[in-house]
Amino acid sequence: GDSVTQMEGPVTLSEEAFLTINCTYTATGYPSLFWYVQYPGEGLQLLLKATKADDKGSNKGFEATYRKETTSFHLEKGSVQVSDSAVYFCALARGSGYSTLTFGKGTMLLVSP
Amino acid sequence: GAVVSQHPSRVICKSGTSVKIECRSLDFQATTMFWYRQFPKQSLMLMATSNEGSKATYEQGVEKDKFLINHASLTLSTLTVTSAHPEDSSFYICSAWTSGGPDTQYFGPGTRLTVL
Numbered sequence: 001g002d003s004v005t006q007m008e009g010p011v012t013l014s015e016e017a018f019l020t021i022n023c024t025y026t027a028t029g030y031p032s033l034f035w036y037v038q039y040p041g042e043g044l045q046l047l048l049k050a051t052k053a054d055d056k057g058s059n060k061g062f063e064a065t066y067r068k069e070t071t072s073f074h075l076e077k078g079s080v081q082v083s084d085s086a087v088y089f090c091a092l093a094r095g096s097g098y099s100t101l102t103f104g105k106g107t108m109l110l111v112s113p
Numbered sequence: 114g115a116v117v118s119q120h121p122s123r124v125i126c127k128s129g130t131s132v133k134i135e136c137r138s139l140d141f142q143a144t145t146m147f148w149y150r151q152f153p154k155q156s157l158m159l160m161a162t163s164n165e166g167s168k169a170t171y172e173q174g175v176e177k178d179k180f181l182i183n184h185a186s187l188t189l190s191t192l193t194v195t196s197a198h199p200e201d202s203s204f205y206i207c208s209a210w211t212s213g214g215p216d217t218q219y220f221g222p223g224t225r226l227t228v229l
Contacts, residue, residue: 004156036220043117043206043220044157089157101218103156 002027006090006104013080013111021075021107023064023090031092033057033066033073034101038087047075047088085111115141117209119221126197127229134192134224136207142187143209147218148180151204163190197228 006023013019025033032051036044048057053068062077073090090104116139126132136146145164149157161182163169169182179201181193190209194201204225208218 008154041122041222043119043222044208045220100159100162101157105154105156 002031002092002094002102004090004092004102004104006088006107008105009087009108011107011109013109015082015111015113016079017111019075019077019080019084019109021088021090021109023073023075023104025071025073025090025092027071027092027094027102029094030068031094033064034091034093035062035064035073035075036089036091036103038089038106040086044089080109080111082111082113085109115139115209115211115219117143117207117219117221119205119207119224121224122222123225123227125227125229128198129196131193131195132197132226134194134205134207134226136190136192136209136221138188138209138211138219141209141211141219143190143211144187145210146184146190147208147210148182148190148192149206149208151206151223157206160192194226197226199228202226202228 003026034049035047037047038044048059050057050066056065064075087106087108089106091101118137120135148160151157160175161169161171163182163184165184171177184190206223208220210218
């Protein structure tokens with residue numbers, strides 16, 4: 001079945017450091033890939049997405065590129081801020097409509113001033 | 114953006130009691146609502162999918178008599194954990210979907226259930 005593997009956290013960085021959170025997936029066909037972010041006390045929010053190979057999703061300084069050859073969708077940000085501290089979930093979905101989302105375990109990011 | 118609320122945010126109950134968790138879409142009508150369960154350091158696991166006015170569809174391994182789901186209106190779904198036991202302690206998250214692709218699920222903030 002489908003699965004998503006992402007690096008375990010917490011990831012601890014100083015403000016303005018470079019961020020990479022690794023995500024790899026296993027799925028048949030060509031899934032859509034997503035990164036969600038969960039701030040303390042809030043629901044998961046879609047951060048960015050990519051729907052086909054070589055697509056790059058970007059939002060709020062975060063980027064991730066859909067790599068079919070390595071089945072990866074790593075999240076990157078050039079300069080993190082304290083306000084980026086949250087839990088980040090990589091996810092995939094096959095098909096359209098309300099296709100079921102398959103999530104990774106989540107990676108907590110802690111950014112210190 | 115679309116907002117989904119859950120109530121309560123945290124509940125502690127005694128073993129053998131039942132607990133009801135509400136999920137509401139505040140500013141849109143949700144054709145479909147999903148219930149997830151998240152164990153510490155684990156993925157969100159889909160428990161069931163519910164459509165307004167229909168019986169919920171449960172994922173394999175989820176006891177439908179244990180986790181009762183009611184989707185009585187386009188803005189409200191409830192999850193009732195019946196005869197709760199300590200192993201039911203978990204973080205329960207709902208999401209609501211109305212149209213578009215899978216990324217148009219909007220998530221609630223979750224409910225932490227602790228069964229003593």
